[in-house]
Amino acid sequence: MTRRGALIVVSGPSGVGKDSVLKAFMPGRRDIMLSISATTRPPRVNEIDGEHYHFISQDAFKDMIAKDEMLEYAEYAGNYYGTPRQWVEENLRRGMHVILEIELVGALKIRALMPEAVFVFLMPPSLSTLRDRLIGRGTETPSSISARMEAAKKEILQASAYDYIIVNHTLPDSCEKLSAIIGAAAQRASHLKDIIQEVTKDA
């Protein structure tokens, strides 16, 4: 029997380093899949369809919403972003752990739909570190940086709604902690109830 994989939701403020942590974490982890969001916004330079996002039309996205094929979705600045349900379900069913990198509102939606999911909040060591990282990107205007800092503060104040917090000091340390969290998720008694039957029936 294949045991269902664990669903891991990773959130954190913009600039905290979610992409960098997951990019460092995934190689070599053949037991874990990273979910790719669908979006209606046009691809940026260097963005590859099916790798960074599934780029789909507004009509196709609305059709998926209507058919309840999005696990969660949101609209920003006239574009839709969402998590296609079928891919996640299929991979969990075949025993893969699935990571969703998703923002706070989407995470809370998933919390309500799939209470067995494990919620991880990636935290900056300090707000000033976060500001430095946003400035370091070189793509943000001063006003977009203050907007992101305001948003970050609000998100961080909700971190206690998550199961786990990882303070992103260094990539290896964050990867090790994420690995422990996923390893523990796979050993949850709630996840392994069938083992009790299996072991006791063989007397």
Add this chain to the structure above:
Amino acid sequence: MTRRGALIVVSGPSGVGKDSVLKAFMPGRRDIMLSISATTRPPRVNEIDGEHYHFISQDAFKDMIAKDEMLEYAEYAGNYYGTPRQWVEENLRRGMHVILEIELVGALKIRALMPEAVFVFLMPPSLSTLRDRLIGRGTETPSSISARMEAAKKEILQASAYDYIIVNHTLPDSCEKLSAIIGAAAQRASHLKDIIQEVTKDA
């Protein structure tokens, strides 16, 4: 500020390999302490006071009960066994993770007293494996083996009351899983609430 350590309770049926797993797990883990129980039973050959147990008198044990100095205790065959509270508290306070190896009844008492503790059930791969291990000890009579097998089956049926289950296939695998569980315990949001204040105050 020193962050409080996590309290990890490890249970499992007699013969499942709790001692072997912990003996393989502990070396090199300077962040983890293994609690040593107190007992009023006389030491067996090769048992060292303060290493296998704290061997104390009935009067001393009853005095500790009266002063609420036992986190949990139980009586078997006229002897007391218990977990001295002060040592556990001191080590948690100085940031060490503390492992208690303890039977089911004691574990449930700790669950009620310290709901933040993490409960791990070590499970045999099958009941026949467990029987083989008990026979392999060479110290059990056929009737004590059947009594232990009956007790094991009852305990295993309560494993879903634990947070985590580790099926003890091999020592390295069980050690890796225990390590993940302890690593995750240290990242629980409920354990790290102060970080939210720390990070947001520095704006």
